[in-house]
Amino acid sequence: MTIMITENTTIGFVGTGVMGKSMARNLQHAGYTINVYTRTKEKAKELMEHGASWKETAKELAATSDVIITMVGYPSDVEEVYFGENGILENAKENSYVIDMTTSKPSLAIEIYEQALKKNIASLDAPVSGGDTGAKNGTLAIMVGGKQEAFEALRPLFEVLGDNIVLQGEAGSGQYTKLANQITIANNMVGVCEAIAFARKSGLQPERVLDSISTGAAASFSLSNLAPRMLKGDYAPGFYVKHFIKDMNIALESAKELGLMTPGLELSLNLYKELAEKGESNSGTQALIKLFM
Known part of the structure; x- marks a missing residue:
């Protein structure tokens, strides 16, 4: 060049x-x-x-x-x-x-x-x-x-x-890496939502729970950056639900081509599809918490 x-x-x-x-x-x-x-x-x-x-x-x-x-x-x-x-x-x-x-x-x-x-x-x-x-x-x-x-x-x-x-x-390696990234996020987002729902149900203050767990072994981008938005009811898109569904569909298709089982990805995809059917396609991915409230 x-x-x-x-x-x-x-x-x-x-x-x-x-x-x-x-x-x-x-x-x-x-x-x-x-x-x-x-x-x-x-x-x-x-x-x-x-x-x-x-x-x-x-x-x-x-x-x-x-x-x-x-x-x-x-x-x-x-x-x-x-x-x-x-x-x-x-x-x-x-x-x-x-x-x-x-x-x-x-x-x-x-x-x-x-x-x-x-x-x-x-x-x-x-x-x-x-x-x-x-x-x-x-x-x-x-x-x-x-x-x-x-x-x-x-x-x-x-x-x-x-x-x-x-x-x-x-060529193509960047996309495969991004799909691995999205698989990780997909599973993690479900865990973040379940953790917040569990904290609330058990009578804890979710904000304090985040202070404790966001710097330990449970730490993740979603926990540190998206969980606070969930607690504030801020569902503005940093990344659209509809685009995340697109990514997960591509990841699932690629995984099947590789002969790989991805049960966590399938669960997350189904939950996000349910969220989209409730009118949240243009919300941020953190809107998943709405299914757990």
Whole structure:
């Protein structure tokens, strides 16, 4: 790859939702020129007010950017922006980079990598964990799949977005790692909700219980960051229920392909589906506590 990452590098960012907007904003703070495209232009308003250039299509964004980052909702959205005559791969510059940071299917990450390679474009799959707080603070965990050369070239951008950045292996490895992450969270969220419900039922003050258990062997991101939101009745999305269901479905599908039993994942998925059926699809994942109250 001949394009070097410098202060003059133009980054195209596709998807400015709960996390994507903060990630793009951090890149702006770091001095990078940003092109932005998203289905709803209003969501890019803040970025545009700080100098981002709006592009009407993914095609236009790809043709005018050195690095293209996508952070969209579902694998179908990834396919839509990457493939076809109006897609990123057909229109990106030769020797540019594409980074899909959406949590998506490992097989799709491999397909993007293979198609990009034919056009002399470097591709990395780099899903993230850390929620809205990690995106705002630039402290995301970034799990990367792809070639070492591309990873090293793009490290300056990753270091703006996160502080736990690991190349896991070849294309698709980042997605497999993120699915392992989501399996862990899925099981943990059920345990957090059960612990809070148990504390209340036994007459304890849940806030004091959290003070005791959140720094011991039970410690976790969900316990420290989401349990307090549960107790406050704050269900605003740091990560949407509907997107977590999507992730768990992909993880379950991948586990079955690998011949692996995941009973905890199946239980959590069923509970979140029940939560969504109660109208909580657009709530944060911490809304699971509502099933236990």
